[in-house]
Amino acid sequence: xKKIKIVAGITWAFICLILIIILFPGLNSFSVxxxxxxxxxxxxxxxxxxxxxxxxxxxxxxxxxRPVFDGLFRDRKRGFVQIDWRGNIPxxxxxxxxxxxxxxxxxxxxxxxISSRTSLVPLNAKVKDxxxxxxxxxxxxxxxxxxx
Amino acid sequence: xxxxxxxxxxxxxxCLVTCGMVMFPYxxxxxxxxxxxxxxxxxxxxxxxxxxxLLATSAWVFGKAIFTYPVIRIVVPGILYIVFxxxxxxxxxxxxxxxxxxxxxxxxxxxxxxxxxxLGVVNSLGFCPxxxxxxxxxxxxxxxxxxxxxxxxxxxxxxxxFLPLPLAGKIRKKKIIETVGILATALAGTIFLIxxxxxxxxxxxxx
Amino acid sequence: MDNxxxxxxxKSFGKSLLYTLPxxxxxxxxxxxxxxxxxxxxxxxxxxxxxxxxxxxYFLMHFTxxxxxxxxxxxxxxxxxxxxxxxxxxxxxxSSMSFSQAxxxxxKIPFCHLVxxxxxxxxxxxxxxxxxxxxxxxxxxxxxMLVLWLIAxxxxxxxxxxxxxxxxxxxxxxxxxxxxPLIKKLSxxxxxxxxxxxxxxxxxxxxxxxxxxxDWICPFKAVTEFEQVTNxxxxxxxxxxISLFGGLVVVLPVLTRRRTQCSFLCPLGAxxxxxxxxxxxxxxxxxxxxNECLKCVEVCPLYALTPEGVKSGNVSVFCSKCGKCVDxxxxxxxxxxxxxxxxxxxxxxxxxxxxxxxxxxIAVFSSGSIIFTLTGLFKLxx
Numbered sequence: 001x002k003k004i005k006i007v008a009g010i011t012w013a014f015i016c017l018i019l020i021i022i023l024f025p026g027l028n029s030f031s032v033x034x035x036x037x038x039x040x041x042x043x044x045x046x047x048x049x050x051x052x053x054x055x056x057x058x059x060x061x062x063x064x065x066r067p068v069f070d071g072l073f074r075d076r077k078r079g080f081v082q083i084d085w086r087g088n089i090p091x092x093x094x095x096x097x098x099x100x101x102x103x104x105x106x107x108x109x110x111x112x113x114i115s116s117r118t119s120l121v122p123l124n125a126k127v128k129d130x131x132x133x134x135x136x137x138x139x140x141x142x143x144x145x146x147x148x
Numbered sequence: 149x150x151x152x153x154x155x156x157x158x159x160x161x162x163c164l165v166t167c168g169m170v171m172f173p174y175x176x177x178x179x180x181x182x183x184x185x186x187x188x189x190x191x192x193x194x195x196x197x198x199x200x201x202l203l204a205t206s207a208w209v210f211g212k213a214i215f216t217y218p219v220i221r222i223v224v225p226g227i228l229y230i231v232f233x234x235x236x237x238x239x240x241x242x243x244x245x246x247x248x249x250x251x252x253x254x255x256x257x258x259x260x261x262x263x264x265x266x267l268g269v270v271n272s273l274g275f276c277p278x279x280x281x282x283x284x285x286x287x288x289x290x291x292x293x294x295x296x297x298x299x300x301x302x303x304x305x306x307x308x309x310f311l312p313l314p315l316a317g318k319i320r321k322k323k324i325i326e327t328v329g330i331l332a333t334a335l336a337g338t339i340f341l342i343x344x345x346x347x348x349x350x351x352x353x354x355x
Numbered sequence: 356m357d358n359x360x361x362x363x364x365x366k367s368f369g370k371s372l373l374y375t376l377p378x379x380x381x382x383x384x385x386x387x388x389x390x391x392x393x394x395x396x397x398x399x400x401x402x403x404x405x406x407x408x409x410x411x412x413y414f415l416m417h418f419t420x421x422x423x424x425x426x427x428x429x430x431x432x433x434x435x436x437x438x439x440x441x442x443x444x445x446x447x448x449x450s451s452m453s454f455s456q457a458x459x460x461x462x463k464i465p466f467c468h469l470v471x472x473x474x475x476x477x478x479x480x481x482x483x484x485x486x487x488x489x490x491x492x493x494x495x496x497x498x499x500m501l502v503l504w505l506i507a508x509x510x511x512x513x514x515x516x517x518x519x520x521x522x523x524x525x526x527x528x529x530x531x532x533x534x535x536p537l538i539k540k541l542s543x544x545x546x547x548x549x550x551x552x553x554x555x556x557x558x559x560x561x562x563x564x565x566x567x568x569x570d571w572i573c574p575f576k577a578v579t580e581f582e583q584v585t586n587x588x589x590x591x592x593x594x595x596x597i598s599l600f601g602g603l604v605v606v607l608p609v610l611t612r613r614r615t616q617c618s619f620l621c622p623l624g625a626x627x628x629x630x631x632x633x634x635x636x637x638x639x640x641x642x643x644x645x646n647e648c649l650k651c652v653e654v655c656p657l658y659a660l661t662p663e664g665v666k667s668g669n670v671s672v673f674c675s676k677c678g679k680c681v682d683x684x685x686x687x688x689x690x691x692x693x694x695x696x697x698x699x700x701x702x703x704x705x706x707x708x709x710x711x712x713x714x715x716x717i718a719v720f721s722s723g724s725i726i727f728t729l730t731g732l733f734k735l736x737x
Contacts, residue, residue, distance in 0.1 A: 002697070009695025012635040013708055016510040020712050023506050024385050024719050031498040035491040040498065042462055042490065043483040045564050072480050072561055082460075134456040141460045150562035157558065324547065331551035339555070342571075342591055350587040 044068045048082035048143065053101060059088035060139075064099055069148050077148050080131050085140040089113065093140065096123075107144060120144060149301040151343070152282060156305025158329075158336035159236065159278030188264040189310065195268025197303055203272070203279075204286050204299035211287025211295075221288060222347060228284040229344025236277035236337030240330050278302075278333075281340055364420030364687070364706065371418040374707065378413045378715065382406060385719045386726075397737070401729035408725075409718040416710055422678030422691075426717075427527055430517065433721035434524025436728035438578040441465070443731055444494070445580055453583040462487040465495035468504040468520070469575075472553050472622045473560035473568055485564050507716055512634030513627040516617055516657070517677035518713040519720060522575045526616045527677075530608035530656055537610045543658040545619045546673060553622035568622060574599035614656040618673075631672045636709045638676055639692035641699030642668040651680035651689050668698060676709070 023030075034040065044050075049065040056062075062085055069079035081099040093111040098104060108121040111133060118133035125147075132143040215221040272279075282302045286295040309329070366374065383391075386406060393399035412425040419425075445452055458464055466488040477485045489496045507519045516523055552568070559567040570582075571592055577600035584590050599620065607615035617624050631637075638659075645665065652660045659674035670689075680689050691706040692698060 005695035007695075009635055009693045013693045013712075016635060017708065017712050019506055019510055020716055021381070023503070023716075027499055027502060030502045031491060031496070034502050035498040039478040039482045039484065040490050041483050042487065043477065043481060043485045043564060046459065046462055046485070046487040048460065070481065070564070072477060072564060132456050132460060134460060136457045136461055138461075141457070143460075150559070153562065154555070154558055158555065327544065327547045328550045328554065331545075331548050332554050335551055335555045339559075342595065346587055346591045349591075 044070050048084075048141070051084075060090070061086045062095065064097065064101075067099060067146055075148060078128070078145065079148065080143045080145050083109075083142045083144070084136075084138065085142075086138050089139050097144075099144075099146070109142060109144075111140065111142070113140065118142070149297055151339070152285060152298040152301035153305040155278055155281060155336055155340070156302035157308060158305075158332040159276065160306030160309035191264040192268040192271075193307055193310070195265045196272040196307070199269055199272035200299045200303050201296065203283065204295045205292065207283045207286030208289060208292045208295035211289070215288060222350070225284050225288045226344050226346075226348030229281060229340050229347065231344075232277045232280040232284065233337045233339075233341035233344055236281065236340065237334045238277075240333035240337060277337070278306075364703065366417045366420070368418065371414050374417045375410055375414040378711065378718070379410050381715060382409060382718050382722070386722050395730075397733040398726065398730045400733060401726045404729060405722050405725045409714075409722065413710075413714050413718070416714070417707075421682045422706075422710065423682045426517065426678060426714075427524075427531065429717055429721060431524040431528040432725060433521055433717065434528065436721070436724040437521045439728045439731070440724045441579045451583075452580055454580050455583055459487045462489055463493075464488050464580075466497045466500045467495065467522075468500055469522075469573060469621070469623050470566050470569060471501070471504060472626055473556050473566045476557055476561035477564055480561070481564070485560060486566055486569075503720070507720075508627055508630045509633055511636065511676070511713055511716070512631035513624065513672070513674060514634065514636065514676040514713055515627050515630075516621075516624055517675035518717045520617075520623075521721070521724075523614065523617055525575070525578065526604045526608045526614045527656070529605050530612050530614055532609050533612060536612040538607075539611075541607075541611055541613070541615075543661070546658040548619045549621055549625040549628075552620055553625040556622050571595055572599065572620075574604050574616060574620070576600075577604075612654075612656070613658070617675075618657050627675075628672045631674065635694050636676060636705075636712070637692050637694055638670045638674050638680065639690055639698035640665060640668040640670060641688045641690065643699060644686045644688035646686055646688070648685070650683045650685070654679045654683045676713070681706075 045068055049068040051063045052066045053064040054061055055064070062083065065082040065084070067079055067081045069075035069077075083095075083097060083099075085093060091113050093109065093113065096105045096108045099106050104124075106122075106124040107127045108123060110119040110121075111117070113135065116133065116135070118130050120127070120130050122128070128145040128147060130142070131145045132141065134141055215224065282299060285298050289295040289298060383406065386402065391402075393402075409429060412429055416422055416425050442452055445454070449455070449458075454464060464487045466486060470486050474484055474486065477483065484490070484497055486497065491498045504515070504519075507515050511518055517527075552572075556566075556568040556572070559565075569576075572595060574596050576596045581596065582589050582592060584593050599616075603616040603620055607613070645668075647662075647666060649662055649665060652662055652665060655674075656677065656679060657673050657675055659671045660680060661671070664671055676691070678691075681687075681691060684690075687702070688699075690698075690702045691709045693701070693705045693708070696705060
């Protein structure tokens with residue numbers, strides 16, 4: 001029994017040695033494999049949800065993403081909807097947004113990109129406030145707080 | 149609801165360590181098997197839930213009557229959170245906790261069938277700092293349903309610690325679990341302290 | 356004093372060189388990828404200094420028989436150089452140490468292993484990672500960091516805290532400033548606090564889907580990056596992490612000569628403590644050789660040793676295998692061991708194997724940021 005324990009311990013130690021030796025050269029391929037695991041995607045509360053509609057206007061593209069209410073077990077009562085502007089964006093953004101795609105406008109937004117001032121005019125009682133309005137590497141991102 | 153659940157979960161550990169060891173002999177005495185113990189604990193939990201239901205209602209009604217002005221509605225809870233959070237941290241590290249447990253009065257009840265009900269009532273009315281915090285929260289909710297939800301989350305969080313009570317004798321390394329639980333209570337107190345300070349400063353700045 | 360015992364870990368110059376040769380070859384291969392490039396004089400020089408430096412440290416570990424002081428050198432330099440790397444990167448891109456809302460929206464925050472305890476429950480329920488980083492590609496992506504931590508923690512257990520963690524070097528460094536502690540007795544009851552922190556951050560992160568330790572607590576934001584202070588809440592967060600860095604990373608380690616942040620706060624340390632049960636490497640006490648002087652208890656930076664433990668020949672799961680107790684023991688009664696091998700036997704074999712594994716990990720893991728830092732310094736100077 002004592003000898004078995006010693007052999008087992010030393011064997012496991014040598015396996016660990018091999019693991020460390022292959023870890024760094026194999027890191028890229030291990031990472032790529034790990035990235036394929038089902039949970040390896042960023043939560044929509046950070047990414048902003050998938051793009052459900054794109055509206056192209058005068059060299060600028062508007063991405064309307066799905067409303068995000070994702071919670072741990074079920075949807076939350078309060079969430080947000082993210083709108084992205086890409087391409088040739090004017091200094092002052094003025095748009096009317098229908099985020100739930102029911103052909104009825106939900107809010108109007110006016111963004112002064114120079115001063116970063118953002119004005120929200122809710123046209124729907126579920127639209128609450130501006131959570132984030134920021135310049136990004138691709139253009140501009142807006143997150144508006146909404147209720148389910 | 150999340151912070152109410154966490155408050156319940158963290159304070160429930162301190163509650164178990166103090167009151168649990170007083171309650172356990174009464175819950176176990178005269179019983180014959182796991183079914184009876186489970187029945188006693190169920191009655192105990194129902195009694196706690198009913199009392200919390202009453203407390204949620206009282207807190208909300210009181211809050212509606214007192215916290216009428218927006219400034220008072222923000223500033224007073226902020227101050228209360230800070231005071232009770234400090235008390236909770238002190239409570240968790242204090243060595244006098246066991247003497248403060250109301251369950252020690254269970255000896256006054258002669259009828260053994262009434263003991264789980266009595267223990268449920270006194271446990272939920274044991275005015276520990278965590279309960280003061282949840283009362284403050286209940287008082288500041290906009291609707292009574294929100295107050296009920298806050299107390300329900302608190303009840304669920306705190307109840308989880310009582311569920312393994314019948315197996316207490318069999319759990320090894322109890323001392324470590326108790327230690328971690330007490331420290332978690334102190335942390336929960338710190339969270340509410342920071343929350344209270346943030347609410348207070350935010351309320352003062354926004355007038 | 357029996358010099359044979361004390362010097363038993365030392366090797367001759369030739370033997371030490373022989374033991375260093377595999378490390379020399381493997382680190383060269385790993386750091387250059389098999390294709391050394393010295394076209395840029397600054398980075399070439401930085402590489403040479405780093406490469407030779409790590410191998411000299413490894414050589415000295417064998418030649419002197421001491422472990423901790425040489426481990427600490429690379430551990431501390433790693434921590435400082437990583438902060439330099441991150442800060443330089445941020446200041447060049449953003450002209451600031453603070454990250455903006457845009458960085459969060461675009462998921463550009465570098466991932467660190469301290470997020471891992473908070474990811475587990477949300478990953479199980481929502482099948483997603485609650486961190487605004489990149490899964491693959493870019494600096495410190497989630498996938499690579501997860502793989503690195505997982506394998507390192509399987510192999511080293513809590514040894515990751517002394518041979519891998521790129522933050523531990525900060526409080527390890529501050530704990531070495533004074534020769535003697537000013538506060539000798541700090542209750543080791545607090546060493547259970549990381550478990551309470553783990554419980555709270557895991558729960559709060561799961562319920563809010565925000566990595567609450569990173570958001571509110573992590574003291575190392577003081578030396579890496581942090582959220583812009585734009586309102587009361589972000590100001591409160593800044594107050595918390597600055598206080599924790601000041602208290603647990605600087606002041607208390609200086610006063611106690613212990614790693615108080617790692618002992619009293621870090622939730623990843625709590626998880627790594629559990630993985631100490633898996634690793635084959637451990638610290639053993641040879642009760643026959645031990646004279647119970649308790650010097651090891653005095654020097655242990657992580658409260659892993661207690662007088663009762665030493666008397667019964669047990670080292671707790673809090674041990675990070677830093678080697679401080681091994682170096683301090685005049686009887687060589689406390690030593691590196693492998694599970695299954697009885698205490699007091701095969702000491703040299705166990706030490707040699709552990710050192711190779713752990714040092715290889717830290718040498719390769721740290722070299723990137725050390726080379727980057729030295730390159731930046733050389734460009735500044737010359």
